[in-house]
Amino acid sequence: MAVLEVDIRKAGYAADAEIIRNIAFSIEAGELVGLIGPNGAGKSTTIKSLLGLIRYVDGSVNFGGEEGRYAYVPEQPVLYEYMTLWEHLQLAASAYELDEATFLQRAETMLERFRLTGERHKLPTGFSKGMQQKMMLIIGFLLKPDVYVVDEPFVGLDPRATRDFLELLEDERRRGAGVLMCTHVLDTAERICNRIILINDGSVVAKGTLGEIREQAGCAEDAPLTDCFYALT
Ligand SMILES: Nc1ncnc2c1ncn2[C@@H]1O[C@H](COP(=O)(O)OP(=O)(O)OP(=O)(O)O)[C@@H](O)[C@H]1O
Numbered sequence: 093m094a095v096l097e098v099d100i101r102k103a104g105y106a107a108d109a110e111i112i113r114n115i116a117f118s119i120e121a122g123e124l125v126g127l128i129g130p131n132g133a134g135k136s137t138t139i140k141s142l143l144g145l146i147r148y149v150d151g152s153v154n155f156g157g158e159e160g161r162y163a164y165v166p167e168q169p170v171l172y173e174y175m176t177l178w179e180h181l182q183l184a185a186s187a188y189e190l191d192e193a194t195f196l197q198r199a200e201t202m203l204e205r206f207r208l209t210g211e212r213h214k215l216p217t218g219f220s221k222g223m224q225q226k227m228m229l230i231i232g233f234l235l236k237p238d239v240y241v242v243d244e245p246f247v248g249l250d251p252r253a254t255r256d257f258l259e260l261l262e263d264e265r266r267r268g269a270g271v272l273m274c275t276h277v278l279d280t281a282e283r284i285c286n287r288i289i290l291i292n293d294g295s296v297v298a299k300g301t302l303g304e305i306r307e308q309a310g311c312a313e314d315a316p317l318t319d320c321f322y323a324l325t
Pocket residue numbers: 105111129130131132133134135136137138
């Protein structure tokens with residue numbers, strides 16, 4: 093069952109100035125699909141297009157799954173200056189219409205997992221970049237959505253937080269959630285993605301499993317994803 097189906101013919105930030113074109117893919121339940129490509133290739137634009145955050149989009153996007161719910165974890169944390177970490181979680185819970193017991197159970201588990209239990213009543217303006225990022229991840233995980241859309245999660249997370257994040261993601265995939273992840277950390281992408289979409293200059297230049305990407309790049313059978321990246325971009 094597809095939890096996300098995307099068919100963007102073109103999209104951009106102004107009329108008649110398309111940034112991306114012909115980007116089509118789907119994500120099955122439990123699948124992790126990596127969106128990779130050089131700086132300025134159009135990865136964030138693709139994500140914003142499929143989330144409806146861009147005005148000029150020509151195409152179709154379908155969120156499947158049981159309820160068609162998704163969580164978006166942006167690259168740059170979006171936080172309110174005058175609200176504590178805990179108040180952010182409460183706000184998310186009310187937006188998601190989580191019942192109190194479910195909220196408390198999930199929030200406590202996540203805070204502990206990311207070692208932020210003691211910081212819950214503090215304002216995020218005093219948090220480090222990694223702490224702010226963990227906060228955004230916790231907000232995403234609170235919902236237990238059908239699809240996670242995660243833009244560059246690794247920059248800023250320490251090795252332990254990265255491991256915790258990947259474990260949580262793994263649990264969520266076992267539950268049936270699909271993941272679209274944008275990243276430049278190719279050795280991790282190579283390890284965790286079921287399929288990869290490589291975009292360059294606004295279009296898809298290769299997509300499929302790592303094996304299929306190697307073939308499309310004309311790379312050796314055991315070539316790392318980085319080599320395919322260089323060959324195709
Ligand atoms: N808000 C915006 N208004 C106009 N043009 C934009 C805007 N955001 C991005 N662009 C342009 O769209 C193109 C693709 O940018 P995008 O942010 O999608 O790239 P990316 O693949 O996510 O890059 P990076 O790896 O650097 O994050 C770039 O040429 C960029 O200048």
